Amino acid sequence: MPHLGPTDSSRTPRFAGPASFARLPRLDEVGTADIVVAGVPFDAGVSYRPGARFGPAHVRESSRLLRPYHPALDVSPFEVAQVADAGDVAVNPFNIEEALETVEESALALTASGARLLTIGGDHTISLPLLRAAKQRHGEIALLHFDAHLDTWDTYFGADYTHGTPFRRAVEEGLLDTEALCHLGTRGPLYSKKDLEDDRRFGFGIVTAADIYHQGVVEVVDRVRQRIGDRPLYVSIDIDVLDPAHAPGTGTPEAGGMTSRELLEILRGLQGLNLVGADVVEVSPPYDHAEITGIAASHVAYDLVALLALRHEAEASIATDPEGPPA
Numbered sequence: 001m002p003h004l005g006p007t008d009s010s011r012t013p014r015f016a017g018p019a020s021f022a023r024l025p026r027l028d029e030v031g032t033a034d035i036v037v038a039g040v041p042f043d044a045g046v047s048y049r050p051g052a053r054f055g056p057a058h059v060r061e062s063s064r065l066l067r068p069y070h071p072a073l074d075v076s077p078f079e080v081a082q083v084a085d086a087g088d089v090a091v092n093p094f095n096i097e098e099a100l101e102t103v104e105e106s107a108l109a110l111t112a113s114g115a116r117l118l119t120i121g122g123d124h125t126i127s128l129p130l131l132r133a134a135k136q137r138h139g140e141i142a143l144l145h146f147d148a149h150l151d152t153w154d155t156y157f158g159a160d161y162t163h164g165t166p167f168r169r170a171v172e173e174g175l176l177d178t179e180a181l182c183h184l185g186t187r188g189p190l191y192s193k194k195d196l197e198d199d200r201r202f203g204f205g206i207v208t209a210a211d212i213y214h215q216g217v218v219e220v221v222d223r224v225r226q227r228i229g230d231r232p233l234y235v236s237i238d239i240d241v242l243d244p245a246h247a248p249g250t251g252t253p254e255a256g257g258m259t260s261r262e263l264l265e266i267l268r269g270l271q272g273l274n275l276v277g278a279d280v281v282e283v284s285p286p287y288d289h290a291e292i293t294g295i296a297a298s299h300v301a302y303d304l305v306a307l308l309a310l311r312h313e314a315e316a317s318i319a320t321d322p323e324g325p326p327a
């Protein structure tokens with residue numbers, strides 16, 4: 001059966017009707033999907049500007065102009081895989097630990113059929129329960145973390161679960177494959193040099209925003225691919241990895257970031273890796289202007305869907321023909 005694709009924008013104007021990601025069908029309209037996009041409207045973990053609870057709705061609104069063919073990756077992601085929008089996870093805005101449990105349970109439910117999950121945040125706190133779910137599905141996870149920040153700090157005001165601490169908790173909980181962890185795009189002032197020493201001890205490599213500028217995308221992609229190999233890979237993208245010129249609508253902006261073109265090119269360089277899940281977090285619409293951040297986030301999410309779809313297609317062809325094509 002052909003997959004149910006997005007609403008056809010040549011027949012129904014793209015500005016009409018309620019927004020789903022890329023105008024895709026809702027999950028309840030297709031029953032099951034190979035790739036599920038879900039929102040987590042949660043921002044009780046932020047240390048500065050709030051508003052990321054409105055991120056999922058904003059990214060969906062900003063995704064109306066996406067088209068079904070991805071020329072750089074040469075794939076029609078919604079044809080090679082059934083992709084659907086599962087709507088938002090209803091998280092408790094007043095109880096962080098309960099919210100994290102809800103996110104983990106929802107991620108497990110949405111992936112029970114074997115589907116791969118792309119989550120739109122929400123603040124960065126939500127990556128912890130998403131990694132907990134990914135670990136249960138795939139074992140220890142390799143992580144590429146795109147962010148201005150390390151997010152391996154210990155506590156804020158005594159709180160363990162915040163948007164500055166998810167990856168320290170993830171290492172402590174044994175969720176991550178400590179041979180294959182990398183931050184990309186970090187920059188800006190830290191609390192002390194010890195932040196970097198702790199981070200290195202947890203096993204993270206760092207490609208700073210300055211490294212990306214000096215070495216260029218091709219060399220960075222090469223280094224990252226060698227480190228990840230064929231391990232199950234989770235990609236977490238904090239939109240503040242982009243320069244505030246490319247993503248003003250975020251909670252903790254830092255000058256000197258990468259461009260959206262650089263980020264998209266690095267993502268395209270990940271084609272073929274064993275991507276098992278991803279998130280795009282920290283879009284805070286009240287600080288956005290002219291949908292700059294929403295559009296960047298929607299394109300980043302589209303590229304992640306395309307990578308997931310390519311991986312799905314490759315695995316589906318191995319499953320139907322384990323021998324592969326004759327040599």
Ligand SMILES: N=C(N)NCCCC(=O)O
Pocket residue numbers: 047048124149151163164238240251252282
């Ligand atoms: N995860 C994000 N976006 N930011 C973390 C910033 C932590 C701080 O206030 O120092």
Ligand SMILES: [Zn+2]
Pocket residue numbers: 147148149238240241252282
């Ligand atoms: Zn950040």
Ligand SMILES: [Zn+2]
Pocket residue numbers: 124147149151163238282
């Ligand atoms: Zn972050």
